[in-house]
Amino acid sequence: MPPKKRKRVDVENDAKDDKTVRETATNNGKRKKVLAKKKTAAPSKPAEAYSYWLMKSEPETRIENGVDVKFGIEDLKKCEDRTACWDGVRNYQARNFMRDQMKTGQLMFFYHSNCKEPGIAGICEIVKEGYPDHTQFDKKDIHYDGSSKPDAPKWYMVDVKFIRMLKRYIPLSELKVLHQQHKTTNGPLKDVALFTKARLSVQPLREQEWNYILTLEDDNKH
Structure with a gap:
């Protein structure tokens, strides 16, 4: 503007x-x-740098244009070297995170979405930085984008590798309660993107958010 x-x-x-x-x-x-x-x-505000991420995928069967888009953390574990490309992202902000900010060695939470009980299942590592998503050029793929050209690709992806399962599954419902509490107590999850940028499939996490969520693994009340 x-x-x-x-x-x-x-x-x-x-x-x-x-x-x-x-x-x-x-x-x-x-x-x-x-x-x-x-x-x-006015001086432009530099983009906040992130080192941790939360990335959503669907662990249950859902047919889209005749194709099952299911890909949960157990599917990642079955891939060669427990590694796979994170393709099919078609949101510009999520694309920008993968293309411009994700770095090799950074960690991410594998989040199960669009299922009976959404939540965080495990931890993965970024093992290849942003590069053009091949599905945008494949006319047979459900993520094909005819407006994207090989010499000027619109969409990018990264490669992720399974590291480990969480000690316990951390459901969205639990995180939501904590988020509401932290908004009033200035806690670490008060601004977490899972609720402030809920529609994004690729979300940044601040270090304090990442560390706090990890402490929930050992919560014996659940």
Whole structure:
């Protein structure tokens, strides 16, 4: 959005600073000096750097255009070297995270979504940084995008490797209760993207959010 135009300020007898001075006609034909403030662009806020992630996938069968899109953490464990590409992301903000910010060696929570009990199942590692998602060019794939070209790809993916299951499954319902509590107590999950950016399938996590969620593994009350 372009910056709002500033109001012009009339100057009667002097211009004591170095702002640009220009003339404008008045209703009676006379001309007088008008001070026009220089436009200065507000400094852009640098993007927050993240080292941890939460990535959603569906562990239960769902047919889309004749194809089962199921891919849970158990499916990842069955892949060669327990590694797979994270393809099919078609949201620009999620794409930007994978393309621009994810780094080899960073960790992610594998989150089961669109199932009977959504929640965090395990931990994976980013083992290959962002590169073009091949499914965007495959006309037979449900994620085909005819507007994307090989010399100017729109969509990117990363490779992830299974590290371990959590000691216990941490359900969305539990995290939601904690999020509500932390909003009033200024706790570590008060701004967690799982609820503030709920629709994103690839979400950033701050270090304090990651560390707090890990402590829930050993919560014997569940």
